[in-house]
Structure formats: C-alpha cells, structure tokens
Amino acid sequence: MARLTVAATAPFGADVLGRLARQHDVELLLTRPDKPRGRGRTLQPTPAKAVAERLGIPVAQPAKLDASVEIPSGTVVVCAYGLLIPESLLERGLWLNVHPSLLPRWRGAAPVERALMAGDARTGVTIHQTVKELDAGPIAAQEAFGVAPDDDAGVVYARSAEIAARLLDDVIAHPQFTPQPDDGVTYAEKIAPADRELDLSSFPDELVNRVRALSPHIGARLGDLLVWKARVGESGSFEPIEVQPAGGKRMAYEAYLRGLR
Secondary structure (H helix, E strand, O other): OOEEEEEOHHHHHEEEEEEHHHOOOEEEEEEEOEEEEEOEEEEEEOOHHHHHHOOOOOOEEOOOOOOOOOOOEEEEEOOOOOOOOOHHHOOEEEEEEEOOOOOOOOEEOHHHHHHOOOEEEEEEEEEEOOOOOOOOOOOOEEEEEOOOOOOOOOHHHHHHHHHHHHHHHHHHOOOOOOOOOOOOOOOOOOOOHHHOOOOOEEEEEEEHHHHOOOOOOOOOEEEEEEEEEEEEEOOOOOEEEEOOOOOOOOEEEEHHHHHHO
C-alpha cells in the first residue's frame, strides 16, 4: 500500500480515485472548486470530491496551483483534473498522469470522445510522467483494448478506469519510463458546441460515431433533440434510437415521434 495524493475532478478521475483508494492510502484529493449547477444554480461538489467525501479522504480545492500548495505524499496521480500543474510542484515528487488513449495518439482534453468520433477500433490507457508539455511525458505503462461498434464513451471510460488502476499498482511500486515516440502524435481538442451538432448531410456512420462519442455524458444535438443512441439503419440512413426533448426525459425515438402525432 502506497501513500498517494490524487488530483482529479471529472467522473473519470472520480472512478480512478475510488479504485485507488481500495488499494492505497490516499492522503489528499486535489480537485477544482465547486461550481453552481442545475436549475437552482446551487454549488455542487465535483464528482471526485463527492467520492472523496464518501470515503473520508481530505480535500483541497485551490483555484490554481502554485508553490504554496501542500502535497503530503511523494507520489501524485493526476486523472481528469483540469488545472495546469506548475514546474515548481512537478519538481517536488513523482507525478503520474492517467490518460485514456494510446499516447502519443490523442494528446489533449477529449481523447475518448475524439477516438470514437474518428471511428477508432482500438484505444487504451497510458500512464506517463507529468511534464510541462501537454501529455508528452515518458511512458511508464500502456495497455490497449478493442472498441466494439456499439461502445459509447461511458463504456470506454469505465474500461479505462479499471485498466488505469491496475497499471498504477505496478507503476507506483516500480516506476520506470520510456520516452514517447515522435511519430503518431495527434491532438484531442476540447469538445466545442459545434462538435455536438448532427449534420444530416454527413455520412451516417460518422453521425453514429458522434453520438457514441458524446454519450452518456454530453449528448449530440439534432435540432432541439439530444440524441443518446443511434444506428445506421437497414436502408443505410442515420436512425436515432434514444433521444431527449428539451426539458424532457430520455425516451425511445419511436415514442417521441408518436408524441408528435
């Protein structure tokens, strides 16, 4: 059992945090400040903070990181954190980043979403040393897995979290690093509003991949509808399967159409 600090914010990071806490002594969670959410715009904890509070893990929520931040352990695991880590902190100990792609492919903010949008049939998890350059640190461990045609981002993130926790057990105990290759670098830009729009003039399989990439956490848009599941029909056209009208609940697309009659 190792003593760790974890830096995480998003659901993927929360999942990895919970898995690490089963095997290691997580002394502190670094996470982003609470944000107002929902119709009432009340402050809500980050997903990682909610897990930490349930497990009794101390939490720190600095708006930015600098040399004044206290890090109680010599090893820090970073996973879907979202804040820039200055060199003054990186120099203090071993910082390990969990990245859900086969680096150097899909460096950046949205590796799972971009892999699915691109129709990648294979992705994976990389554990690498955190450095100043974006997701460019030397690799300690990497494992690939196949992506089925109907897997969405939720499935890929869950599989990635399980693999990440297992890889980290060995890396934390025996850290050894290999430089990332220079060939094959691609970047996964943050998901923008335009990325959510479904343009029916696009190829149907591209539209289905976009829906998979944005489900179940963001949602693709077809006019006022959120589309959570879709397929290429027997006629070769794009067919929504599960949708959500504005202000409504998720439902089968056929039920939505019946409601319009």
